[in-house]
Each structure stands twice: as C-alpha cells, then as structure tokens.
Amino acid sequence: MTVSLKKLDDLELTLLYSSLLKELKQRGIIRTNNVVGELGEYLAxxxxxxxxxxxxxxxxxxxxxxxDALSIKGDRYSIKTTTGSVTGVFYGMNDPEIREPDIQKFEYVIIVLFDKEYSLKGIYELSWESFIKHKRWHKRMRAWNLTITKALLSDSEIIFEKESKLLN
Known part of the structure; x- marks a missing residue:
C-alpha cells in the first residue's frame, strides 16, 4: 500500500501519524511513546x-x-539511539565528585545512529571498559552520556555501517 503524503491535508497527515504509532505498538516494534529510542532498540x-x-x-x-536487552548468555546491553553527536544519559552511576569506581551496570552499549531524516546510519557496540573510557558527565541531567567521536567509534565494534565516513 502506497500513500501519497503530499495529497493529504494537515489533519489527515496528523491522523496518519497517530495510526502509525498505534500499529507500531500493536506489532511490538515500540512499547512506549519514546519513538526514536524504541525504534533504535527494535532495529538493534x-x-x-x-x-x-x-x-x-x-x-x-x-x-x-x-x-534495554539481554543476551541468551545473560549479557546486559544498554541501547542508545541518537540523530546527533550525543547519546541520551545513563542514570544510576556514580557522581564524578564521588571517587569510587562505578558498579558495572551492563556489559555492552549499543549505539544506534540515525541521520536527521531517521534513516539508519550505523550500529556500534562498546564494551563496558570502552564506555568507562568515553563517558562524559552531563551536569544538568546529573548523569553520564557518550559523545560520538572518531575515537569512540574506533574503540567500538562496527555492527552495521551505511557509510564509511559518518563523521565528516
């Protein structure tokens, strides 16, 4: 079924979005209203x-x-999806003012990168050790995140990559 979106008026287009969200939830592709994060988790x-x-x-x-995911061997995966150069935050870890090592929360981070039109650019996997090496403190959120840099990508395993040069 092909729908010509240009032929729809604004109300019809809005209702189509609502229908799309309902269908994505019914199929189990997304579970919440965090569409970008849920699509990244599903794709990964x-x-x-x-x-x-x-x-x-x-x-x-x-x-x-x-x-966000568990392997059949019991490994824990945190999945972060972004259309930019910074991931969402990781809560529940030590504040940088506390000089204690973090308790390991997961074994791997999967980063799903979309472009600005939400087309999949890449899927990358970081070990806990690489996460610790690259994490950055987000003062306002009082949590950690990752900045997508060449160094971070070189320390990750490329699971999928649409283009060889993601960071121009």
Whole structure:
C-alpha cells in the first residue's frame, strides 16, 4: 500500500501519524511513546537476532534502568539511539565528585545512529571498559552520556555501517 503524503491535508497527515504509532505498538516494534529510542532498540535487537555470529537478544522489561536487552548468555546491553553527536544519559552511576569506581551496570552499549531524516546510519557496540573510557558527565541531567567521536567509534565494534565516513 502506497500513500501519497503530499495529497493529504494537515489533519489527515496528523491522523496518519497517530495510526502509525498505534500499529507500531500493536506489532511490538515500540512499547512506549519514546519513538526514536524504541525504534533504535527494535532495529538493534532485530539486527543482532538476524545476523549470524552476533548474540541473540531479547528486550528487557520496560522501565529496567540502563538495560534495554539481554543476551541468551545473560549479557546486559544498554541501547542508545541518537540523530546527533550525543547519546541520551545513563542514570544510576556514580557522581564524578564521588571517587569510587562505578558498579558495572551492563556489559555492552549499543549505539544506534540515525541521520536527521531517521534513516539508519550505523550500529556500534562498546564494551563496558570502552564506555568507562568515553563517558562524559552531563551536569544538568546529573548523569553520564557518550559523545560520538572518531575515537569512540574506533574503540567500538562496527555492527552495521551505511557509510564509511559518518563523521565528516
């Protein structure tokens, strides 16, 4: 079924978006209204499960802090999706003023990169050690995040990449 979006008026287009969200939820592609994050999680889990040699993942229960997927071996994955150069934040870890090592919250971070039109650019996997190396403190959110840099990408495993030069 092809719908010519240009032929729809503003109200019809808005209602189409609502219908699309309902259908995505009914199919289990998204579970909440965090559409970008949920699409990234779905694409990452689906890509891992369909790619030979990658761990088979299942979605973690909604609301599980810092963990979005689990492997059949028990490894915990945090999945962050972004259209920019900074990920969302990781809560529940030490404040930088506290000089204690972080308790390991997950084994891997999967970063899903979309372009500004939400086309998939890449999927990258970082180990806990690489996460610790690259994490940055977000003062306002009082939590950690990752800045997508060449150094971070070189320390990650490329799971999928649409283009070879993501950072121009």
């Amino acid at each position: 889990i689906n890509f891992y499960n369909k790619t030979k040699g990658l761990p088979k993942l299942q979605a973690a229960p909604t609301g599980t802090q810092n963990i």
